[in-house]
Amino acid sequence: MAGITTLIDAPDGVTVISERTFCGVPDRIVTDLQIQTYGPPKGRWSRRILTYSFDPANAKGVTETQVSNAIVNAFFQWQAAGGLFSFDPVAGNGDIRLAFGGREVYSRFGSPGGVLATAKTPEFGIVLFDSSESWTEDKLRHVALHEIGHALGLRHSDSPSSLMFAAETGAQGIDEESRDALRRLYGWRDPTRLEDRATSDRPALAAAGRVTLSSSTVALHMVWKGIDGDPGLYESTFTDGAWSAQSRIHGQFGSTHSPGLASYSITSDGISTGLILACRGVEGDPGLYVAHNEGMGWPSSPTKIPDVGSSSRPAVAALGPTPYVAWKGVVGDSGIYWTRRTEMGWQPQQRVQDVGTSHSPALVVFRDKLHMFWKGIEEDERMYFSKFVKNTSSWEPQQEVLYTLVNADGPTTFHVGTSRGPSATVDGNRIMVAWKGMGFDPGIYFSMYDGTTFTGQIHFNAATNQGPGICSFNGITHMVFRGAEEVDSMWWSTL
Template identity: 30%
Template sequence: MKGGDWARKSAFSWSFSGNVPGVGGSNVVVPILRRAFGTWSTATPLLRFAQVTNGADIRINVGLLGPNIAGLTTPDGRQITITNGFAFAPTAASGSPSLLNVVTHEIGHALGLLHANTGNSIMFPTTSAQETLSRDDFDGIRALYGWPGQTPLNFTTEQAPALCVCGDTLAMVWRGGGDNRNIWIATSDDGLHWTQQRAFTDVGTIGGPALAWDGSRLWMVWRGTGNDQGLYFKTSRDFFVHDNPAQAPLSFAGSSHGPRIAIVRGVPTMVWKGINNDHQIYFSEFRSGRWQGQQIIPGVGTAAAPAICQDINGGIRLLWRGVPNDQALYTTAAPPGSYAWAPQSTLTWYLLGNGTTVPVSSGTAGSWGGPSLTVETSQPNFTTSGESVIHAAWRGIDGDQGLYFSQLARDQTGAAGESLNWSSQAKIPNVGSSQPPSIVSFKRQLVLAWKGVENDTRVYAIST
């Protein structure tokens, strides 16, 4: 990995200028570059990239290089030069040499990889028709941009903790460990070092509470204790220190699990599973000083708490596990200002074959519990600066307490068009939980928090 200010970097900006002989200018080269960057992100979804106009981390241009040198990357990884000494084809399917092969190779150097000695590796030192990553490439980039080790926190819980970004402060709430039904809160500046926990002595829950920040107020929602499946909320301007109103019930709603909340286009929006054996998914918005009554997401169901965040286009994005005996993860979205929910689809990713834009393999995610979602707005992803990327995290299926991660971005796999695509799931190494994790994007780092496995009630965290 690069040193200095790149030592822990996982979000990179890039720019391109020039005309590639045989291919053309930005209008045809940039889509190839997006596909190349997306190839590396598919291998390790922690990596995120954004195209910018000025001040890029990785600058790509066209210039004169030595004989038979197709591309060259400076040792610090900040400059990639594509030769103007001979003509390229966009991909190997169009002829040779392949621009996609060369730029994917040079991006690997920019990220810190050296040459490989296996002929089917993208990092093999000569140009070829190879345009996807080999096992050596996968292992190499994951070694450089893998997850850091977990940090145990001085908190205990029986359920999934909830994280929320509040400007420059990160807040976390959780239900206590053992028989403790209190809700607890702490704050952090980095996701790993937290203030002393404080208890809400006036409220309690048997499930996991949830948080959302609207820019000035912190919203907390939860279900009751014991047999009380009612839903409650309160909101505060100072993390519930002095501004700590009494709980307010949602008289029209109930859930066997804790609800989830997000701010969607400035509006607090809550989603939850029904009570007892009611597996329908409901939602409500807080408008005109009150929650507006529950509405049903048509044609879907879940056995756990669903996840919600603002979608990439500004609408609502949901992710949930299926009804009992169905542990697949499903997603749907509604456009801004509308409740016209798209038909549900599974969280599925597709991997391209070498020399083709046709997917040759795919995978589908599954989870025992409810997943977690967060949207990273105006941060690096795979297309242009200012777009969003959605991050998802979940626990594995029944018997698998591993934690997994994926992200949804525009044109992630480099396929034709501007469709949204999920990255292949990445297992977070050497961690586990009996409950779902929580995930947020905080100060351009991903922060996750979760309860330990089985009888381990400690809370753990990772910050990338």
């Protein structure tokens, strides 16, 4: 009745939900790459201390006290979800305003069993409930939790276990996915300038060390190239909540770009990890070089990968003990090439079929599979990705990073775009991809990828002219980047 399906003898672990889509917020078309709970780029509040007010008039089936209990509890739960917001009730005209109404306030209201509520994204602050419905306190709390999520910038989720799922689940609390979405939307700290260092490119990050039953030496490392005219490479380590003073990597290390950096397994059990650095040569030398640091420092000079060259920085990652390097071709060659080191040495380079880029790609290992992300060729600012098939030593056909939203005019597909190469890291159970905006847009954006779908892009409130470097370490995602307006400045933030 009223769109409810009854499932007889449901197996343990099966969630029984309503087939009715109770929320009036426009949904997206389901595609192979579909938006999840993360908000669109403009769906975010510019402040964290908000007020709310509600009008219980016209609420059918519940008393004024029950309305108050449900609404106050819903805001309390969102305030407790990561501690990112503070919500204060006021008598009227709050930042977020909740009320009951019929067809006069929303055209899809006025018929019991239809749409229960709707909300506007930030910073409109409007949540409306259908006054024709017969409410209970629990039902109102569930719907209010969902709609406040929209009012904070979250969109619908594809997961039936999520509070932000568009059909009724009766959830009386905020699930982990919704908390995570809110954290990624608002959880970045204001960037800090690293005053003692500068670069003409973007830094790279990786974590490595040894873990035992009694101790851990795993630390986050940063490497980067000096400013224009200085081809030297520099490094720093994150310890006790701060970056160590910069030090130059001594020996015959130099490059036109910042290097790529990754960790790799030193021991078969993966307990000990070292660092592998990959870089292009200095001006006039398009060759690619690698060096290993197993905790005793860098060698006096890197080793050259035979018979390869690039016009940009290479990307590096390791599947267990095996390092992989990928790069753009030399000047005039937009192809993407790759190689890996075996017991016999570096294999001859191979070209990734039918793809190209004007900048450096990004490599990351996720669920024991190598993934690559890159910008298109020349004026093509779209972003692409592919997965490496280990047993055939080949890359899957490229796919474009897309997400689709639905508005009053119908579905719209958005292209994720950048004027520089992206960066990627494994953050929890997903890949985070971060990049600079298109053309003259210095904004930093990121999206999450779970191996099947991408979230919509989220804007990070900072600017760069080179793109960020990112790495997740001890449950915290770090981002470092060169500034946009102040020449050569370096900045750092954490999620």
